[in-house]
Amino acid sequence: MSRENIVLIGFMGSGKSSAGRLIASKLGWQFVDTDSLIIKKHGIGIPEIFNQKGETYFREEESLALASLQGGDRCVIATGGGIVTRPENVSLMRDLGFVVWLKAGEEVIFERVSRNTNRPLLQTGNPRETISLLLAQRNPLYLSAAQYSIDTSDSSRGEIIDSIIEKAQEYFEAMRRNGS
Ligand code: S3P
Secondary structure (H helix, E strand, O other), rough: OOOOOEEEEEEOOHHHHHHHHHHHEEEEHHHHHHHHHHHHHHHOHHHHHHHHHHHHHHHHHHHHHHHHHHHHOOEEEEOOOHHHHHHHHHHHHHHHOEEEEOOOOOHHHHHHHHHOOOOOHOOOOOOOHHHEEEEEEHHHHHHHHHHEEEEEEOHHHHHHHHHHHHHHHHHHHHHHHHHH
């Protein structure tokens, strides 16, 4: 059964955490970030987890973080950009509630993430090309996982937040009417 949470998915730099915080404060809901749950559990940062334990381990931790949120309500959950690469995560997110894809174009993403060294997958010789490759792999996954998507390059932050809240409320209302 799907609950009343909003789950934000999208590529690194798409603004999931900042939008999530604003949505949560507007609704009076709790804000949760799966990366932060993992960091808190391990007491080290994401680059250190990737370095010491590897990406597969990190992906398992992401699934555990999503599983730990099951059964909760009224949370806005920001996820890591790679969460959709595991099909089981998509089911876990659907069980949590309304899944929203924050879309952003390659150029905008590159601008937003290029000065940040906190993302191990982008520490490559050619981050621009890496972004392009990962986007090509992941955009179809975001598309099929999401119940609603919004382009963050086209609208103001306020418009994005309001539109997500409106669509989520319509979705939860329909769920309540259907008794599901
Ligand atoms: C990742 C995105 C990051 C973080 C990790 C891996 C990815 O989160 O989970 O560095 O695979 O796209 P953000 O999307 O919040 O940057």
